[in-house]
Amino acid sequence: MGLDALQECSGGVTAAQGFVAGGIYCGIRKVKKDIAILQSLNPAIVAGVFTLNRTIAPPLIVDKQQLEKTDICSAIVVNSGNANACTGEQGMNDAWAMVDETARVLHVPREQVLVSSTGVIGQYLPMEKVTAGIRELAPKLSVRGNKDAAEAIMTTDLYSKEAAVKFTSNSSVITVGGMAKGSGMIAPNMATMLAFVSTDAAVSPSALRTALRIANSRSFNRLTVDGDMSTNDMVLVLANGSAKNEEIREHTPAFEEFLSALEDVLVKLAKMIARDGEGATKLVEIVVSGAHTEEEAAKAACAVANSNLVKTALHGADANWGRILAAVGYSGIDFNPAIVEISFGNVPVLKKNYKIVLNEEKAKAVLQQEEVTVWINLNQGYAEARFWTCDLTKEYIHINASYRS
DSSP states (O other): OOGGGOEEOSOGGGOSTTEEEEEEOOSSSSSSOOEEEEEEEEEEEEEEEEOOOSSOOHHHHHHHHHHHHOSEEEEEEEEEEEOOOSOHHHHHHHHHHHHHHHHHHHTOOGGGEEEEEEEETTOOOOHHHHHHHHHHHGGGOBTTOHHHHHHHTOSSOSSOEEEEEEEEETTEEEEEEEEEEOSSSOOTTTTSSEEEEEEOOOBOHHHHHHHHHHHHHTTGGGBOSSSOOOSSOEEEEEEOOTTOOOOBOTTSHHHHHHHHHHHHHHHHHHHHHHHTOTTOOOEEEEEEEEESSHHHHHHHHHHHHHOHHHHHHHHTTOOOHHHHHHHHHTSSOOOOGGGOEEEETTEEEEEGGGEEOOOHHHHHHHHTSSEEEEEEEOSSOSEEEEEEEEOOOHHHHHHHHTTTO
């Protein structure tokens, strides 16, 4: 299915049939909304991927234990302002308490509730406020609650992040929608952020897990803001079958259609996170082509996207292609630097055999735009990969120097 078969739609995480959501202020943060719930009105198949950080927060431990019991989920409860990370036994008890209270007020089985937290590490949750917030929020969930939910999961984000698309598969209209948060502590290997995706498609558990793994590898795992991997981050996808389509299974045309839609939503959310990188002024896309394999292309693109020298040069609209070639050089891939070609947008700066064709004025004009694409052609194969990042600014230091205050 081509991307032209996908139709963007409104509604974010509640765009798909059978989902309700909401978000309110409960007192964890100073003034902003800080607790959200997403509910599937019919029990949904669930798939998830989690941070690879060895310092893992209690909510993720709870979720992994829940997913070992069942692949069915009815609700996700999320708080912002406090990561409930590095909080030991009390943190585990608090995460389970969030699960229990959500299950009680929504009248769903305990094992069908997942939990997520984001914010400051090493502080205990104010559980009286949290449980009171869950009780207050539960009756307010609605199909119009997507925006409140997307706002309630934010931390240093400047804006909420939502996306949704729909497509027709074998006469059934299927919708995939989602919300995400992320601005700082963003790095590949389960790109560090939170994302919650819903779909009304009927999908087999195996197909949903496979689709998420593939789509995540091409979206959130191609995203970096500062190279810091968080303790709490996850992507969860719920599929409740409300579209009444024939169940999607792997190795079928319907699976490829669903995968395209899921990947489209995840890429949109990933690019929003990169654009909203703490202190960022521009979205940067790194495209490495001409590699032997997609894996090598991704490694090279990741090295460039994570380079502070590249990111500061892009912030200053400095066409310093040498920093880019150096980053590819330490990425660990096998390549010949002498045949690499580099362009900024449609402006070539380096040709084969280190032939410099840089026009400083044209390159600067491209680099001053809010969206910048860096093209790197290794000229040794046919594989390609894309990474998304942002520029690195003084404001990033300002935000993270006072994050707890």
